[in-house]
Structure formats: structure tokens, C-alpha cells
Amino acid sequence: MARARLERKTKTSGEKLTTLEDAVARIKDGDHLAFGGCLFSRTPLALIRALLRRRPRGLNISRNLMCYEGEWCMVAGAVDKVVTSWMGIGLPWGLSKIVREYVESGRVPVEEWSHLGIGLRYRAAAMGVPFLPALTMLGSSLVDVGGSKII
Template identity: 30%
Template sequence: MKLPNKTCSMESAIAKIRDGDTVMIGGFGVPGTPMTLIHALVDHGACNLTVVKNDANEPGMGIDHLLQNGQVSRLITTHLGLNNHAIEMMNSGGIAVEFNAQGILAERIRAGGAGLGGFLTDIGIGTELAEGKQQIEFGGKRQIIEPALRANVALVHADRADTFGNLGFVATAQNFNTLMAMAADCVIAEAESLLPLGGLDPNNIHVAGVFVDHVVELNSLSKEYAVVQR
């Protein structure tokens, strides 16, 4: 069986995103954040988006472009501390923000990728993070029911990919990218280098191509990627 070639243009891939979609965006600060795909999403203009990302990047960088363009209605994240613009939007009611402990966010995404409905944890009991969440007694302890997270689309940044969509990341760029690539109905990957099928060392593949729908090769890295240029 011949495996499909999943490479495509940036525009045709991003066109899959519709108004009201939930979009997971990889990255931990700059490393692993798909900056170019984000700019393409800004140009595409899909609005009323729920964005799932570990952080809000910094002003004028990453998902801040989506926030400034008014495309995000809800942000599911762990912190906004580096982006005063995102904080101002939250305080003024411009966006709804759902905070999660970092490990909880990662596990909610992992559970979504594994086909689970959620999981139990005592992390957050007695804090604002538990407000509005269902709780039960289990194992002699009070537990929060944390629902799994899935998305319509995930945008991820890879160091390398092949034409089938097998992906490899570098260092901390693995962060949320691997989890998100398994928790979305459609996965779009931007890759710094694109290799033919079989060009990746199987031991260095972090996401199997079966999870990836579209691959876009980056011709260059903008200044927003400066901290991870190697």
C-alpha cells in the first residue's frame, strides 16, 4: 500500500479551520510554537475561536496576533503572565479565560488523545481552579473530575517531517505538540525540514504520521523563532 503524500500549501491547510472551532496550538513559550501557521490563521480570519495553549506568548508574538485581531473568544491555558495584552483582554471581558495547572492541562489533552472522558485528581481542591467542577469521593479522598480536552484542529511545529506526516521535535519543542497531535480531529504541522518517506530515523519520530493530516514546509524562520534558531 502506498502511503499518501500529505504536503500542501499553508493556505489550503489553514482553510480547514472554521468560525467557532476549538484550536490547540503547541508550544512552551517560543519553542514549539507554530508561528507561521498562526500568521496564516490571522490572514484566514476564522473567528470566535477557542484556543488551547500552554501560554499566551508575549505581546506581538505567537497567539497574541490572534488576540489582537479579535479572533479568540475563549482561551484555555496555564498562565498569561508574559502577555499584558492578554491580561487586559481578560480583565475587560474581551476574552474568557480558563486556567489550568500545567500538568492538569497536559493530562486533559493526553486523555482526549487516548479516547478517555476525563480523569480524577485532588490537585486544585479548595482553590479557584476547582470552582464549578464536579467533585466526588474516591479512595477516601475528595477528587475533581477533570474532563478530557479535544479540538477540531491542532497546529504544531516540528523540526523535521516526512511527506506522510511523521514528525520529529527538538528538545522542549516536544512539550505540548506531541499530546495535541493526538487530540484533534485535524492536525496541521509546519516543519523546518521536509524529507521523503523513509528519511526520518524511526527512533527519532515523536508523532506518527497516522495522526497528522497536513504538512507544510517552512522556507525560512521569522524573527519570532529567534530563540530556537540552531
């Protein structure tokens, strides 16, 4: 089924440039957004600010290394779930008080994956398949706290 859908898909890359407003308008309540960049480097902050001005609700957000954008989305009340392998600015300052408050209180659940595991989730989605098999989290507690399954 996924393969047939991919085979029918237009092969041209098409026009990919758009305005910030148009990009934000395409995001609907309940969507899953995967942010690019790494921690505070190359994060699409202008896009995130424009998105949060629209006051979205029910978003699931994911990123390999989550930083400020996750906190902003939590405080704005835009997020139902965070999927990540790391959340915070870094070790010197410890865990953010915002993250601690929202996660420990259960207001925003966090699904934790290994760095490779979350990357393979993105790869599977790009390929149009439900998952890619991997051994990356076996032998760790991530099998119990994330959304992975042993098959």
C-alpha cells in the same frame, strides 16, 4: 461509545504531511485549537499568521504556556476563549498590556488550569474520553476558576 469509536478508527498512521495552506483551510470558525511549543519556543507562528490572515472568528485556543500567539489572536478578534495554565512572556516584564486589557474587560474569558490538568485534558481528548480523573487542582483556587469539576 467512545471506546467503540476508537475501535472502529483506522489504525494506519496515513499521510500526515501537508501544506501550510491546506492545514489552515481545515480550521473552521468556532474550532478549538491547541497550539504546540512552549512560550516562544517551537511555536507554529507561520501557521498562526496564515490562520489570522483568513480572519477566523469564535475560536477557542489552548496551550499549556501561552505567549504571543494568544495576544495575536485576541487583537485579531479571532478568539472567544483562552484555555491555559500560563499566559505571558515571563516574569521580568510582567503581564502584557494586551492580555490585561482583553481579559479584565471581559472581552476574552480565560479558563485557567494547572500544567498537569491541561495536559490531562489533551490526553483525554487523544484517548477519546471526556475526562481523566485527577487530584492536581484540589486544594487550590484553580478548582473555582477553571472548568474542572469535583466528582
